[in-house]
Amino acid sequence: MSTTQPAASPRRRAAPPAAALDLSPLAGHVGFQLRLAQQQVFDAFHRGFSATGITPARYAVLALLHANPDVQQGHLAEALRVKPPNMVALLAEMTAQGLVDRQVDAANRRAYLLRLTPAGRALYEKLTPEILAMEQQVAHRLTPAQYATLIRLLAKLSPA
Amino acid sequence: MSTTQPAASPRRRAAPPAAALDLSPLAGHVGFQLRLAQQQVFDAFHRGFSATGITPARYAVLALLHANPDVQQGHLAEALRVKPPNMVALLAEMTAQGLVDRQVDAANRRAYLLRLTPAGRALYEKLTPEILAMEQQVAHRLTPAQYATLIRLLAKLSPA
DNA sequence: TTTCCATCATTATGGAGTATAACGATTGGC
DNA sequence: GCCAATCGTTATACTCCATAATGATGGAAA
Numbered sequence: 001m002s003t004t005q006p007a008a009s010p011r012r013r014a015a016p017p018a019a020a021l022d023l024s025p026l027a028g029h030v031g032f033q034l035r036l037a038q039q040q041v042f043d044a045f046h047r048g049f050s051a052t053g054i055t056p057a058r059y060a061v062l063a064l065l066h067a068n069p070d071v072q073q074g075h076l077a078e079a080l081r082v083k084p085p086n087m088v089a090l091l092a093e094m095t096a097q098g099l100v101d102r103q104v105d106a107a108n109r110r111a112y113l114l115r116l117t118p119a120g121r122a123l124y125e126k127l128t129p130e131i132l133a134m135e136q137q138v139a140h141r142l143t144p145a146q147y148a149t150l151i152r153l154l155a156k157l158s159p160a
Numbered sequence: 161m162s163t164t165q166p167a168a169s170p171r172r173r174a175a176p177p178a179a180a181l182d183l184s185p186l187a188g189h190v191g192f193q194l195r196l197a198q199q200q201v202f203d204a205f206h207r208g209f210s211a212t213g214i215t216p217a218r219y220a221v222l223a224l225l226h227a228n229p230d231v232q233q234g235h236l237a238e239a240l241r242v243k244p245p246n247m248v249a250l251l252a253e254m255t256a257q258g259l260v261d262r263q264v265d266a267a268n269r270r271a272y273l274l275r276l277t278p279a280g281r282a283l284y285e286k287l288t289p290e291i292l293a294m295e296q297q298v299a300h301r302l303t304p305a306q307y308a309t310l311i312r313l314l315a316k317l318s319p320a
Numbered sequence: 321t322t323t324c325c326a327t328c329a330t331t332a333t334g335g336a337g338t339a340t341a342a343c344g345a346t347t348g349g350c
Numbered sequence: 351g352c353c354a355a356t357c358g359t360t361a362t363a364c365t366c367c368a369t370a371a372t373g374a375t376g377g378a379a380a
Contacts, residue, residue, distance in 0.1 A: 021231055021239050025223040030295050030307070031205060031216055033314035034198040039241060040317050041191040056191055057366085063185040071181055074328060079181050081199060083368060088330060110328040110375045135190050141316040147190070153310040154193035156301040157200050199367095217337085234357060246338065248359060270346045270357040 030157075044138050045131070053097060054127060057082070057090055062116065062124040065100065069115045072105065076114060099123060190317075204298045205291070213257065214287060217242070217250055222276065222284040225260065229275040232265065236274060259283060 026032040045056055054062075060080050065071065077087040091114070094100040099120035105111040116124065139147050186192040205216055214222075220240055225231065237247040251274070254260040259280035265271040276284065299307050 021224060021228040021235060023224070023239060025227045026220055027315065028311060029223075029291070030299065030311060030314070031198070031201040032220060033311055033318070034194060034201060035216070036241065036318040037314045038191070038194040038198055040319075041194060045191060055365090056195070060186055060192060063189075064181065064183070067185045068181040072328085075181060079183060081196065082366095084329065085331080085369085086367065108328085108376075112329075131189070139190065139317055142313060146313055146316075149309065150313040151188060151190060151193055153302060153306055153313070154190070154197045155187065156306075157299055158193070158196040159200075215336085232357085242337095243339065244358065245340085245360080268347075268357085272358075 040138050041135065044134050048130070048134050049127070052123075052127070054123070058094055058099075059124075059127060059131065061090060061094060062099065062120060062127070065114055065116045066121060066124050070113045073102075073112045073114055094120070201295060201298050204294050208290070208294050209287070212283075212287070214283070218254055218259075219284075219287060219291065221250060221254060222259065222280060222287070225274055225276045226281060226284050230273045233262075233272045233274055254280070 042056065049055075049059075057080070061076065064076060064079060068076075073087060073091065074084060077084050080087075082090065091100060091102065095102060098117055101115050101117050101120075102112045105113050136147070139150070142150065202216065209215075209219075217240070221236065224236060224239060228236075233247060233251065234244060237244050240247075242250065251260060251262065255262060258277055261275050261277050261280075262272045265273050296307070299310070302310065
Protein backbone atom coordinates (compact mmCIF):
# COMPACT_ATOMS: atom_id res chain seq x y z
CA MET A 1 0.00 0.00 0.00
CA SER A 2 0.88 3.62 0.46
CA THR A 3 1.73 4.15 -3.20
CA THR A 4 2.53 7.81 -3.68
CA GLN A 5 -0.05 9.29 -6.00
CA PRO A 6 0.99 11.28 -9.09
CA ALA A 7 0.53 14.65 -7.36
CA ALA A 8 -0.09 16.71 -10.47
CA SER A 9 0.87 19.99 -8.81
CA PRO A 10 2.73 20.31 -5.53
CA ARG A 11 1.29 22.07 -2.55
CA ARG A 12 -2.27 21.40 -3.56
CA ARG A 13 -4.46 18.73 -2.11
CA ALA A 14 -6.22 16.38 -4.43
CA ALA A 15 -9.38 17.89 -5.87
CA PRO A 16 -12.20 16.61 -3.71
CA PRO A 17 -14.54 14.32 -5.67
CA ALA A 18 -17.31 16.67 -4.52
CA ALA A 19 -19.65 13.74 -3.93
CA ALA A 20 -22.24 14.61 -6.57
CA LEU A 21 -25.53 15.10 -4.83
CA ASP A 22 -28.83 13.51 -5.63
CA LEU A 23 -30.63 15.52 -8.32
CA SER A 24 -33.45 13.05 -8.82
CA PRO A 25 -36.13 15.17 -7.10
CA LEU A 26 -35.73 17.79 -9.82
CA ALA A 27 -35.13 15.47 -12.75
CA GLY A 28 -38.83 15.08 -13.46
CA HIS A 29 -39.62 18.80 -13.40
CA VAL A 30 -39.83 20.24 -16.88
CA GLY A 31 -39.18 23.73 -15.53
CA PHE A 32 -35.78 22.75 -14.14
CA GLN A 33 -34.74 20.91 -17.26
CA LEU A 34 -35.83 23.85 -19.41
CA ARG A 35 -33.72 26.24 -17.35
CA LEU A 36 -30.61 24.09 -17.65
CA ALA A 37 -31.11 23.48 -21.37
CA GLN A 38 -31.70 27.13 -22.15
CA GLN A 39 -28.63 28.10 -20.17
CA GLN A 40 -26.59 25.73 -22.36
CA VAL A 41 -27.88 27.17 -25.61
CA PHE A 42 -27.65 30.74 -24.38
CA ASP A 43 -24.06 30.31 -23.20
CA ALA A 44 -23.05 28.69 -26.49
CA PHE A 45 -24.68 31.53 -28.39
CA HIS A 46 -22.71 34.13 -26.48
CA ARG A 47 -19.46 32.21 -26.71
CA GLY A 48 -19.82 31.97 -30.46
CA PHE A 49 -21.41 35.25 -31.47
CA SER A 50 -20.79 37.92 -28.87
CA ALA A 51 -18.04 39.29 -31.13
CA THR A 52 -20.63 40.06 -33.81
CA GLY A 53 -22.80 42.09 -31.44
CA ILE A 54 -25.69 39.72 -32.08
CA THR A 55 -27.78 38.32 -29.23
CA PRO A 56 -30.53 35.70 -29.45
CA ALA A 57 -33.18 38.43 -29.40
CA ARG A 58 -31.51 40.39 -32.19
CA TYR A 59 -31.13 37.29 -34.32
CA ALA A 60 -34.84 36.59 -33.87
CA VAL A 61 -35.60 40.08 -35.18
CA LEU A 62 -33.38 39.48 -38.21
CA ALA A 63 -35.12 36.18 -38.93
CA LEU A 64 -38.67 37.50 -38.69
CA LEU A 65 -37.97 40.64 -40.70
CA HIS A 66 -36.32 38.53 -43.38
CA ALA A 67 -39.51 36.50 -43.76
CA ASN A 68 -41.93 39.36 -43.06
CA PRO A 69 -40.77 42.61 -44.65
CA ASP A 70 -42.70 45.79 -43.83
CA VAL A 71 -44.20 44.43 -40.64
CA GLN A 72 -45.45 46.79 -37.96
CA GLN A 73 -43.22 47.20 -34.89
CA GLY A 74 -45.99 46.15 -32.51
CA HIS A 75 -46.82 43.03 -34.50
CA LEU A 76 -43.17 42.01 -34.45
CA ALA A 77 -43.05 42.52 -30.69
CA GLU A 78 -46.14 40.40 -30.21
CA ALA A 79 -44.78 37.57 -32.35
CA LEU A 80 -41.52 37.50 -30.38
CA ARG A 81 -43.30 37.82 -27.00
CA VAL A 82 -41.43 41.03 -26.29
CA LYS A 83 -43.14 44.01 -24.66
CA PRO A 84 -43.28 47.19 -26.74
CA PRO A 85 -40.92 49.19 -24.49
CA ASN A 86 -38.26 46.51 -24.83
CA MET A 87 -38.73 46.33 -28.59
CA VAL A 88 -37.93 50.03 -28.76
CA ALA A 89 -34.50 49.49 -27.22
CA LEU A 90 -33.85 46.40 -29.33
CA LEU A 91 -34.59 48.26 -32.55
CA ALA A 92 -32.65 51.36 -31.51
CA GLU A 93 -29.55 49.21 -31.24
CA MET A 94 -30.17 47.42 -34.52
CA THR A 95 -30.89 50.57 -36.49
CA ALA A 96 -27.74 52.11 -35.02
CA GLN A 97 -25.90 49.02 -36.29
CA GLY A 98 -27.39 49.64 -39.72
CA LEU A 99 -29.21 46.31 -39.76
CA VAL A 100 -32.83 47.50 -39.75
CA ASP A 101 -34.66 50.27 -41.56
CA ARG A 102 -37.67 51.98 -39.98
CA GLN A 103 -40.11 54.14 -41.90
CA VAL A 104 -43.43 55.66 -41.01
CA ASP A 105 -46.43 53.75 -42.31
CA ALA A 106 -48.01 56.14 -44.81
CA ALA A 107 -51.42 54.58 -44.17
CA ASN A 108 -51.12 54.97 -40.38
CA ARG A 109 -48.61 57.57 -39.35
CA ARG A 110 -48.49 56.35 -35.74
CA ALA A 111 -46.92 53.07 -36.82
CA TYR A 112 -43.49 52.15 -38.11
CA LEU A 113 -42.85 49.57 -40.81
CA LEU A 114 -39.65 47.59 -40.41
CA ARG A 115 -37.43 45.86 -42.93
CA LEU A 116 -33.87 44.63 -43.12
CA THR A 117 -31.19 46.76 -44.74
CA PRO A 118 -28.93 44.98 -47.24
CA ALA A 119 -26.41 44.70 -44.41
CA GLY A 120 -29.05 43.15 -42.17
CA ARG A 121 -30.03 40.66 -44.83
CA ALA A 122 -26.40 39.75 -45.46
CA LEU A 123 -25.72 39.26 -41.76
CA TYR A 124 -28.82 37.08 -41.38
CA GLU A 125 -27.79 34.86 -44.27
CA LYS A 126 -24.24 34.60 -42.94
CA LEU A 127 -25.28 33.85 -39.34
CA THR A 128 -28.07 31.35 -39.91
CA PRO A 129 -25.95 28.34 -40.86
CA GLU A 130 -23.46 29.14 -38.10
CA ILE A 131 -26.20 29.35 -35.49
CA LEU A 132 -27.84 26.14 -36.66
CA ALA A 133 -24.45 24.43 -36.44
CA MET A 134 -23.93 25.82 -32.93
CA GLU A 135 -27.31 24.51 -31.82
CA GLN A 136 -26.60 21.08 -33.21
CA GLN A 137 -23.27 21.12 -31.39
CA VAL A 138 -25.09 21.80 -28.13
CA ALA A 139 -27.43 18.92 -29.00
CA HIS A 140 -24.61 16.62 -30.04
CA ARG A 141 -25.97 13.87 -27.78
CA LEU A 142 -29.23 13.78 -29.77
CA THR A 143 -29.75 12.04 -33.07
CA PRO A 144 -31.31 14.17 -35.84
CA ALA A 145 -34.60 12.38 -35.25
CA GLN A 146 -34.45 13.09 -31.52
CA TYR A 147 -33.62 16.73 -32.22
CA ALA A 148 -36.67 17.04 -34.47
CA THR A 149 -38.82 15.40 -31.81
CA LEU A 150 -37.53 17.80 -29.17
CA ILE A 151 -38.40 20.81 -31.32
CA ARG A 152 -41.86 19.45 -32.01
CA LEU A 153 -42.62 18.72 -28.34
CA LEU A 154 -41.30 22.08 -27.19
CA ALA A 155 -43.56 23.83 -29.68
CA LYS A 156 -46.53 22.09 -28.09
CA LEU A 157 -45.81 23.78 -24.77
CA SER A 158 -46.24 27.26 -26.21
CA PRO A 159 -49.66 28.61 -27.18
CA ALA A 160 -50.59 27.94 -30.77
CA MET B 161 -83.51 44.89 -43.19
CA SER B 162 -80.15 45.70 -41.74
CA THR B 163 -80.42 43.70 -38.56
CA THR B 164 -78.43 45.47 -35.92
CA GLN B 165 -75.49 43.30 -34.96
CA PRO B 166 -74.88 42.43 -31.30
CA ALA B 167 -72.23 45.13 -30.98
CA ALA B 168 -70.73 43.93 -27.74
CA SER B 169 -69.41 47.36 -26.91
CA PRO B 170 -70.37 50.51 -28.81
CA ARG B 171 -67.85 52.83 -30.35
CA ARG B 172 -65.22 50.18 -30.91
CA ARG B 173 -64.24 48.72 -34.25
CA ALA B 174 -63.88 44.98 -34.69
CA ALA B 175 -60.63 43.65 -33.31
CA PRO B 176 -58.18 43.48 -36.21
CA PRO B 177 -57.22 39.89 -37.12
CA ALA B 178 -53.60 41.01 -36.74
CA ALA B 179 -52.51 38.90 -39.73
CA ALA B 180 -50.23 36.45 -37.92
CA LEU B 181 -46.77 36.70 -39.34
CA ASP B 182 -44.56 33.93 -40.61
CA LEU B 183 -42.64 32.36 -37.72
CA SER B 184 -41.18 29.51 -39.72
CA PRO B 185 -37.60 30.87 -39.80
CA LEU B 186 -37.43 30.50 -36.01
CA ALA B 187 -39.46 27.30 -35.68
CA GLY B 188 -36.42 25.09 -36.18
CA HIS B 189 -34.21 26.90 -33.66
CA VAL B 190 -34.12 25.08 -30.34
CA GLY B 191 -33.05 28.25 -28.56
CA PHE B 192 -36.21 30.10 -29.56
CA GLN B 193 -38.49 27.20 -28.66
CA LEU B 194 -36.75 26.83 -25.30
CA ARG B 195 -37.29 30.50 -24.53
CA LEU B 196 -41.00 30.33 -25.31
CA ALA B 197 -41.50 27.09 -23.40
CA GLN B 198 -39.64 28.31 -20.34
CA GLN B 199 -41.67 31.51 -20.35
CA GLN B 200 -44.84 29.42 -20.26
CA VAL B 201 -43.71 27.34 -17.29
CA PHE B 202 -42.25 30.32 -15.46
CA ASP B 203 -45.44 32.37 -15.89
CA ALA B 204 -47.59 29.47 -14.70
CA PHE B 205 -45.35 29.00 -11.67
CA HIS B 206 -45.71 32.63 -10.67
CA ARG B 207 -49.44 32.70 -11.31
CA GLY B 208 -49.91 29.67 -9.08
CA PHE B 209 -47.36 30.12 -6.32
CA SER B 210 -46.37 33.76 -5.97
CA ALA B 211 -48.71 33.96 -2.98
CA THR B 212 -46.60 31.37 -1.14
CA GLY B 213 -43.39 33.39 -1.59
CA ILE B 214 -41.86 30.46 -3.44
CA THR B 215 -40.01 30.92 -6.72
CA PRO B 216 -38.63 28.20 -9.00
CA ALA B 217 -35.16 28.72 -7.55
CA ARG B 218 -36.40 28.42 -3.97
CA TYR B 219 -38.36 25.29 -4.77
CA ALA B 220 -35.23 23.77 -6.27
CA VAL B 221 -33.40 24.43 -3.00
CA LEU B 222 -36.19 22.77 -1.04
CA ALA B 223 -36.08 19.73 -3.31
CA LEU B 224 -32.31 19.23 -3.17
CA LEU B 225 -32.07 19.77 0.57
CA HIS B 226 -34.89 17.29 1.10
CA ALA B 227 -32.92 14.62 -0.74
CA ASN B 228 -29.47 15.76 0.44
CA PRO B 229 -29.51 16.85 4.07
CA ASP B 230 -26.37 18.44 5.51
CA VAL B 231 -24.96 19.43 2.15
CA GLN B 232 -22.40 22.23 1.89
CA GLN B 233 -23.66 25.56 0.59
CA GLY B 234 -21.15 25.63 -2.24
CA HIS B 235 -22.01 22.12 -3.37
CA LEU B 236 -25.69 23.05 -3.48
CA ALA B 237 -24.88 26.14 -5.54
CA GLU B 238 -22.86 24.08 -7.99
CA ALA B 239 -25.61 21.49 -8.41
CA LEU B 240 -28.20 24.19 -9.14
CA ARG B 241 -25.85 26.13 -11.45
CA VAL B 242 -26.12 29.16 -9.20
CA LYS B 243 -23.10 31.36 -8.42
CA PRO B 244 -22.10 31.53 -4.74
CA PRO B 245 -23.02 35.21 -4.31
CA ASN B 246 -26.53 34.53 -5.56
CA MET B 247 -26.87 31.50 -3.33
CA VAL B 248 -26.16 33.73 -0.35
CA ALA B 249 -29.17 35.92 -1.13
CA LEU B 250 -31.36 32.91 -1.88
CA LEU B 251 -30.55 31.28 1.47
CA ALA B 252 -30.86 34.53 3.40
CA GLU B 253 -34.47 34.77 2.25
CA MET B 254 -35.23 31.14 2.97
CA THR B 255 -33.70 31.13 6.42
CA ALA B 256 -35.63 34.32 7.19
CA GLN B 257 -38.76 32.42 6.11
CA GLY B 258 -37.82 29.66 8.52
CA LEU B 259 -37.51 27.06 5.77
CA VAL B 260 -33.78 26.29 5.93
CA ASP B 261 -31.38 25.76 8.81
CA ARG B 262 -27.69 26.68 8.47
CA GLN B 263 -25.03 25.49 10.85
CA VAL B 264 -21.27 25.67 10.80
CA ASP B 265 -19.56 22.48 9.69
CA ALA B 266 -17.66 21.36 12.78
CA ALA B 267 -15.09 19.63 10.60
CA ASN B 268 -14.50 22.74 8.45
CA ARG B 269 -15.56 25.92 10.15
CA ARG B 270 -15.47 27.94 6.92
CA ALA B 271 -18.38 25.94 5.51
CA TYR B 272 -22.06 25.84 6.30
CA LEU B 273 -24.16 22.68 6.29
CA LEU B 274 -27.75 23.15 5.16
CA ARG B 275 -30.90 21.24 5.95
CA LEU B 276 -34.62 21.82 5.86
CA THR B 277 -36.48 22.86 8.97
CA PRO B 278 -39.67 20.95 9.73
CA ALA B 279 -41.53 23.88 8.15
CA GLY B 280 -39.35 23.61 5.06
CA ARG B 281 -39.95 19.89 4.79
CA ALA B 282 -43.70 20.37 5.23
CA LEU B 283 -43.81 23.08 2.57
CA TYR B 284 -41.83 20.92 0.14
CA GLU B 285 -44.17 17.98 0.60
CA LYS B 286 -47.20 20.21 0.19
CA LEU B 287 -45.92 22.04 -2.90
CA THR B 288 -44.52 19.12 -4.87
CA PRO B 289 -47.80 17.60 -6.05
CA GLU B 290 -49.20 21.06 -6.80
CA ILE B 291 -46.18 22.00 -8.89
CA LEU B 292 -46.21 18.72 -10.77
CA ALA B 293 -49.89 19.28 -11.52
CA MET B 294 -49.17 22.81 -12.71
CA GLU B 295 -46.44 21.56 -15.04
CA GLN B 296 -48.71 18.91 -16.50
CA GLN B 297 -51.34 21.59 -17.03
CA VAL B 298 -48.82 23.64 -19.02
CA ALA B 299 -48.06 20.47 -21.00
CA HIS B 300 -51.70 19.56 -21.46
CA ARG B 301 -51.17 19.15 -25.20
CA LEU B 302 -48.65 16.35 -24.57
CA THR B 303 -49.49 12.77 -23.76
CA PRO B 304 -47.76 11.31 -20.69
CA ALA B 305 -45.42 9.43 -22.98
CA GLN B 306 -44.57 12.60 -24.90
CA TYR B 307 -43.99 14.43 -21.63
CA ALA B 308 -41.55 11.75 -20.49
CA THR B 309 -39.79 11.92 -23.85
CA LEU B 310 -39.48 15.70 -23.60
CA ILE B 311 -37.90 15.45 -20.15
CA ARG B 312 -35.47 12.81 -21.33
CA LEU B 313 -34.40 14.77 -24.43
CA LEU B 314 -34.00 18.01 -22.49
CA ALA B 315 -31.76 16.26 -20.00
CA LYS B 316 -29.48 15.25 -22.87
CA LEU B 317 -28.83 18.91 -23.68
CA SER B 318 -27.32 19.62 -20.28
CA PRO B 319 -23.92 18.28 -19.27
CA ALA B 320 -24.09 14.99 -17.47
C1' DT C 321 -66.52 69.94 -37.33
C1' DT C 322 -65.53 69.08 -32.84
C1' DT C 323 -65.08 65.81 -29.21
C1' DC C 324 -63.68 61.68 -27.24
C1' DC C 325 -61.52 57.41 -26.97
C1' DA C 326 -58.53 53.81 -28.94
C1' DT C 327 -54.08 52.77 -30.96
C1' DC C 328 -48.94 53.02 -31.55
C1' DA C 329 -44.67 54.07 -29.99
C1' DT C 330 -41.89 56.02 -26.49
C1' DT C 331 -39.87 57.37 -21.87
C1' DA C 332 -39.07 56.45 -17.18
C1' DT C 333 -38.63 53.13 -13.85
C1' DG C 334 -38.31 48.85 -11.13
C1' DG C 335 -37.73 43.85 -10.13
C1' DA C 336 -35.62 39.40 -10.93
C1' DG C 337 -31.77 36.56 -12.50
C1' DT C 338 -27.04 36.20 -13.31
C1' DA C 339 -22.21 37.64 -13.59
C1' DT C 340 -17.39 39.31 -11.74
C1' DA C 341 -14.06 41.42 -8.34
C1' DA C 342 -12.51 42.02 -3.88
C1' DC C 343 -12.58 40.85 0.98
C1' DG C 344 -12.48 38.34 5.69
C1' DA C 345 -12.24 34.01 7.97
C1' DT C 346 -10.47 29.48 8.06
C1' DT C 347 -7.61 25.54 6.67
C1' DG C 348 -3.60 22.85 5.93
C1' DG C 349 0.91 22.02 3.61
C1' DC C 350 5.56 23.54 3.91
C1' DG D 351 4.86 30.53 11.50
C1' DC D 352 4.13 31.43 6.67
C1' DC D 353 1.45 31.26 2.74
C1' DA D 354 -1.64 29.79 -0.67
C1' DA D 355 -6.12 27.68 -1.32
C1' DT D 356 -10.94 27.27 0.16
C1' DC D 357 -15.57 29.01 1.72
C1' DG D 358 -18.73 32.37 2.18
C1' DT D 359 -19.78 37.19 1.85
C1' DT D 360 -20.24 42.10 0.14
C1' DA D 361 -20.48 45.32 -3.47
C1' DT D 362 -21.60 46.03 -7.98
C1' DA D 363 -23.24 45.76 -12.73
C1' DC D 364 -25.52 43.96 -16.70
C1' DT D 365 -29.36 41.76 -19.11
C1' DC D 366 -34.07 40.55 -19.52
C1' DC D 367 -38.70 41.42 -18.60
C1' DA D 368 -42.48 44.07 -16.71
C1' DT D 369 -45.77 48.24 -15.63
C1' DA D 370 -47.24 53.21 -15.67
C1' DA D 371 -47.49 57.47 -17.84
C1' DT D 372 -46.97 60.46 -22.00
C1' DG D 373 -47.23 62.29 -26.83
C1' DA D 374 -48.84 61.70 -31.43
C1' DT D 375 -52.20 59.99 -34.51
C1' DG D 376 -56.59 57.91 -36.12
C1' DG D 377 -61.45 57.33 -36.32
C1' DA D 378 -66.17 57.22 -34.93
C1' DA D 379 -69.92 59.70 -32.99
C1' DA D 380 -72.28 63.91 -31.44
